[in-house]
Amino acid sequence: MQVTPWDVEGVIDYDRLIEEFGMRPFNEVLEEIENPHILMKRGAIFGHRDYWRIVDAMRKGEAWAVMSGFMPSGLPHFGHKMTMDEIVWHQKAGGKAFVAIADMEAHSVRGLSWEKTREIGLEYIKSIIALGLDSNAVIYFQSKSNHVKDLAFELSAEVNFSELRAIYGFNGETKLAKMFITAVQAADILHPQLQEFGGPKPVVVPVGADQDPHMRLTRDLAARASIFSFEPIEGGLRIRSRKGNEYLKALKELNLETRFYEEHVDVSGSVDEIEREVREVELRLGGFAFIPPSSTYHRFTTGLTGGKMSSSKPESYISLLDSPDEGAKKVMKAFTGGRVTADEQRRLGGEPDKCVVFELYSYHLIENDNELRQIESNCRGGKLLCGKCKKNAAELVRNFLKEHQEKMDEAEDKLEDYTIIGL
Ligand code: TRP
Ligand code: SF4
Numbered sequence: 556m557q558v559t560p561w562d563v564e565g566v567i568d569y570d571r572l573i574e575e576f577g578m579r580p581f582n583e584v585l586e587e588i589e590n591p592h593i594l595m596k597r598g599a600i601f602g603h604r605d606y607w608r609i610v611d612a613m614r615k616g617e618a619w620a621v622m623s624g625f626m627p628s629g630l631p632h633f634g635h636k637m638t639m640d641e642i643v644w645h646q647k648a649g650g651k652a653f654v655a656i657a658d659m660e661a662h663s664v665r666g667l668s669w670e671k672t673r674e675i676g677l678e679y680i681k682s683i684i685a686l687g688l689d690s691n692a693v694i695y696f697q698s699k700s701n702h703v704k705d706l707a708f709e710l711s712a713e714v715n716f717s718e719l720r721a722i723y724g725f726n727g728e729t730k731l732a733k734m735f736i737t738a739v740q741a742a743d744i745l746h747p748q749l750q751e752f753g754g755p756k757p758v759v760v761p762v763g764a765d766q767d768p769h770m771r772l773t774r775d776l777a778a779r780a781s782i783f784s785f786e787p788i789e790g791g792l793r794i795r796s797r798k799g800n801e802y803l804k805a806l807k808e809l810n811l812e813t814r815f816y817e818e819h820v821d822v823s824g825s826v827d828e829i830e831r832e833v834r835e836v837e838l839r840l841g842g843f844a845f846i847p848p849s850s851t852y853h854r855f856t857t858g859l860t861g862g863k864m865s866s867s868k869p870e871s872y873i874s875l876l877d878s879p880d881e882g883a884k885k886v887m888k889a890f891t892g893g894r895v896t897a898d899e900q901r902r903l904g905g906e907p908d909k910c911v912v913f914e915l916y917s918y919h920l921i922e923n924d925n926e927l928r929q930i931e932s933n934c935r936g937g938k939l940l941c942g943k944c945k946k947n948a949a950e951l952v953r954n955f956l957k958e959h960q961e962k963m964d965e966a967e968d969k970l971e972d973y974t975i976i977g978l
Pocket of ligand 1: 560624625626740760761762
C-alpha cells in the first residue's frame with residue numbers, strides 16, 4: 556500500500572493508515588455530532604485530526620470555517636462529490652465556507668494551460684453550487700488570490716528541502732513549482748484565519764486520505780509561522796517563542812498565573828483559556844496566531860471496473876457531467892459483490908461491502924437508512940440479485956445526473972450572487 560498526494564497504490568487498509576499517519580478514528584467523535592452526514596454515519600469518513608475543535612466551536616456558537624480545494628485537471632466525479640457534500644454540510648452547520656480551485660497545482664504539476672484550468676474549474680464551481688453551496692462562501696482560483704499567494708511565500712520561509720523530502724519523497728529531479736505548491740496548499744488552508752477573514756478560528760479541511768501529508772505539513776507550519784507555540788504541562792501550558800525569546804516578555808500582560816524562564820513561560824489554568832489569551836497577545840504583536848487546522852478523511856472511491864479509479868479511464872468512474880444515459884450504462888457494467896452464478900448467489904448471498912454499486916447507494920444515492928438496510932439484508936440473504944439491483948442503481952444515477960445537471964445550468968445563471976475570486 557502506498558498513499559501520497561500524487562500516487563495511491565495497492566489495497567488500502569484504513570486501520571493501518573490511521574496508525575501510520577497518526578490520524579484518529581472518526582468514530583470517537585461521531586456521537587458528539589448533531590445530525591451527522593451520511594458519509595459520517597456510514598463510515599466513508601473514517602479518520603480525523605482535532606475534529607473536537609469543530610465540535611466545540613459548533614456547541615459554543617463560536618466562529619469556525621470549512622475549507623477544501625479541487626484540482627481542475629480531470630472532470631468532477633463522485634469522489635469529488637464527497638468533498639463537496641462535506642463542505643456544504645459543514646456550511647449548513649454554521650461554518651464559513653472557503654473553496655479553492657487549485658489552478659496553480661493543475662498548471663504546474665499536471666501541465667494544463669491556464670485557460671483549461673479556468674474552464675474545468677468552472678465545472679467544479681457549478682457542481683458545488685448545484686449540490687447546495689450557499690452564496691456566503693468564498694470561492695477562489697489560487698492564482699488570483701493575493702492573500703493565498705502572499706501567505707504561501709511567507710510560509711515557504713519556514714520549510715526546507717530535507718523536510719519536504721521526508722514528507723513527500725521529493726528528490727533532486729523534483730520541480731520547484733511542485734515543491735512550492737505544498738506551501739500554496741498550506742496557505743489555502745490557513746488563510747481563512749487571516750485578519751481579513753476575521754482572524755484565528757478552527758478550520759476543518761475535509762479531504763481524501765491521500766491529502767494527509769499536506770495536513771501534517773500545514774499543522775506544523777501553523778505553529779512555526781506563529782509567534783507563540785504551546786506544549787502541555789501539568790495544570791496548564793508551556794509557551795515558547797520560535798521568533799525569539801524577547802517576545803515572551805509580552806506575556807506579562809496575561810491575567811493568568813505565569814512563571815517566567817529564560818526560554819519559556821509556564822502558565823497555569825484551563826488550556827482553552829490560556830490558548831485564547833496568548834493568541835490575543837500575539838495578534839496585538841502582529842503575529843498570525845494560527846490555530847492548527849482540523850481535518851476529516853474519507854475513503855477513496857472504488858473504480859467502477861473494480862481496480863483503481865483513474866481519470867485516464869473514463870469507464871472507471873461516473874463524472875458529474877456524464878449524460879444520464881452514459882452514467883446509467885456505466886452502472887450496469889460495474890463490478891459487484893455478487894457471485895458467479897445466480898444459483899450460487901441465492902445460496903450464499905452477495906457481499907455488499909465489496910460492491911461498488913452498494914458503495915454508490917451508501918455514499919450517494921440513498922439517504923434513508925431503512926431503505927439502505929433493506930437492500931443490504933436482501934443482498935446478503937440472496938434475495939436480491941445483481942441484475943435487478945444494478946438496474947435500480949442505474950435509474951437512481953440517471954435521475955441524480957439529470958437533476959444535478961439542471962441545477963448546474965441554474966448555477967450558471969446565479970454565479971453573480973457568489974464571491975468568486977478570479978472568475
Ligand atoms: N491538492 C488537492 C487535490 O489534489 C487540491 C487542494 C488544493 C486542496 N488546495 C487544497 C485540498 C486545500 C484541500 C485543501 O485534490
Ligand atoms: Fe451489490 Fe446489489 Fe449485487 Fe448486492 S445485489 S452484490 S448490493 S449489486
